[in-house]
Amino acid sequence: MPLLPIISRPIPDHRRPYSCYRLDLPGGVKDRPRTTAEDALESLQERQLLCKLCSAPVTRQKEAVSKNGLHEHVFFNPSGITFEIRCFLRAPGCSVEGEPTTAFSWFSGYSWQYGLCSTCLTHLGWRFTAANDSFFALISNRLME
Numbered sequence: 001m002p003l004l005p006i007i008s009r010p011i012p013d014h015r016r017p018y019s020c021y022r023l024d025l026p027g028g029v030k031d032r033p034r035t036t037a038e039d040a041l042e043s044l045q046e047r048q049l050l051c052k053l054c055s056a057p058v059t060r061q062k063e064a065v066s067k068n069g070l071h072e073h074v075f076f077n078p079s080g081i082t083f084e085i086r087c088f089l090r091a092p093g094c095s096v097e098g099e100p101t102t103a104f105s106w107f108s109g110y111s112w113q114y115g116l117c118s119t120c121l122t123h124l125g126w127r128f129t130a131a132n133d134s135f136f137a138l139i140s141n142r143l144m145e
């Protein structure tokens, strides 16, 4: 019986990555599905507040801050005009005008300047500045969502 010749055949190379690795992605915390409540909170935080006159973006809900324990305040100016204001850390759509003054300041220790809509120049409120703090106090009824 003749011996069969030994045929040299290439050994399949299973180490090549495209043929032998399975991609198992870890299901970590960041991969878990978001809840509706988280989505709702984020969309609320990202909600823009617009200039009521020209609809330009002024600030976002997430910039809301409390001053003296409140986000919303009601103040009178020396002419007796009532302003209902809301406090925001930043207001990128607001231009700050005028020299800082502490005259009749509603927030003790803070000076103020006018805050105008950067687009239509409507008076939207004031920027208050102290030694280590600043914020915008925007007139509620001059903003819309």
Ligand SMILES: [Zn+2]
Pocket (backbone or CB within 6 Å): 051, 052, 053, 054, 055, 056, 117, 118, 119, 120, 121, 122
């Ligand atoms: Zn405007």
